Amino acid sequence: MKLEKDLYSIDKKLLVKAGDIINTKTLKNIAGLSDKIRYVPIKGTWLIKDLIRTFKDKRYENILYPPEINQKIIRYISHIKMPEKILSELAYMKKLTPYTYHHIMVIAVLSGKISFDHSLKNxxxxxxxxxxxxxxxxxxxxIPLSILDKRTPITVYERHILSTHPLIGYVLLHYYFGKDHKKYNFSSYQHHERLDGSGYPLGIKTLNKYSQLIGVVDTLDALISERPYRSKPFTLRAAIDLLLDEADKGKFNKSLVRTLIIYSRRESPGAKIKIAEKGRDKAPSGNSYGKTASS
Ligand SMILES: [Fe+2]
Ligand SMILES: [Fe+2]
Structure with missing residues (x-):
């Protein structure tokens, strides 16, 4: 594994040089570069305020309901601490690419909500x-902003550059967590892997349960988010239908997708109804999800 550009940490340490091989030894050395890690509570920060705000995202109102449960979920994360340098990374991300930062907030609240759901509680x-x-x-x-914020479909080369972000995150998490990196690094490295081996970067089939959860909600958000080059995003129901098809093919954990179906079938948030798993909504015509520009 290699990167095409030098990789620096938020505190300006050179972690990997462009073209250098990244292997177990390299990663061990990077984890060893950390000085004493300072963990800071999320409580009382701008980050927790942004998470609370994200629970009000209209696009997901059928999932992020009711408010009392959301308050309970927020309490789970209020007690948590993270390395100060990761908090700085998220502040940097918020300034650099608000779209990506908001996506991260959405994935966090959706993952929290699905985890809290009764069927998955334990x-x-x-x-x-x-x-x-x-x-x-x-x-x-x-990843260059010219790719992240591109207003037309990305090219094959740009897709290749974009697909290095799980590896970049993996390296960064080795540095930010030092000897504790194993507890956290997979969240970046595995979130584009799929249970049938069709994902990237390695095409592995054995995934951490949290990576499976993040992979499902990450795909959901990719489908229903508006992008300048996408004529029409998926509706929530159409997106969940596609996820169910992918789960049938063995890409996603079906019980996680089923939890989303239960939410999407509610006529009004909070109502209990029996669910049918198929035939709810169609993919929008001309959607460009997963497509690459021909040049
Ligand atoms: Fe990603
Ligand atoms: Fe993502």
């Missing part, structure tokens, strides 16, 4: 799910 811890989600796209701040 499997996922909402605070951990939210924390790991905050790290998942940390590598994107090192």
């Amino acid at each position: 499997k996922y811890e909402p605070g951990i799910a939210m924390l790991l989600s905050l790290f998942h796209d940390i590598g994107k701040s090192r």
Whole structure:
């Protein structure tokens, strides 16, 4: 594995030189570069305020409901601490690319909400799910803005550059967490991997349960988000239909997608109804999800 540009940490340490091989030894050395890690609470920061605000995102009102539950979920993460340098990374991301930062906030609150859902309660811890989600796209701040904010479909080469963000995040998390990196680094490295081996960067099939959760909500947000080059984004129902098809093909954990179906089938948020799994909504015509420009 290699990167095409030098990679610096937020405190300006050179972690990897362009073209250098990144292997187990390199990563061990990077984890060893950390001085004593200063953990700071999220409580009382601008970050928790942004997360609370994101619970009001209209696009997801059927999932992010009711407010009392959201307050409980916020309490899970209020007690959590993260390395101060990661908080700086997120502040940098917020300034550099507000769109990507908002996406990260959305993934954190959706992961927290699904973890809190009754059927998954004993499997996922909402605070951990939210924390790991905050790290998942940390590598994107090192991708050129000309690619991240491009107003037309990206080219094959640009897609290649974009696809290095899980590796960049993985390296950064080794540095920011030092000897504790194993507890967190997979959230960046595995979120584009799929259970059938069709994902990237490695095409592995054995994924951490939190990576599976982040992968599902990350794809959901990609489908329903408006992009300048996308004629029409998916509706929530159409996006969940596509996720269900992908789960049937073995790409996603079906129980996670089913939790989303339960929400999307509610006529009004909070109502209990029996669900049918198919035939709810169609993909918009002319959508460009997953497509690359021909040149
Ligand atoms: Fe990503
Ligand atoms: Fe993402």
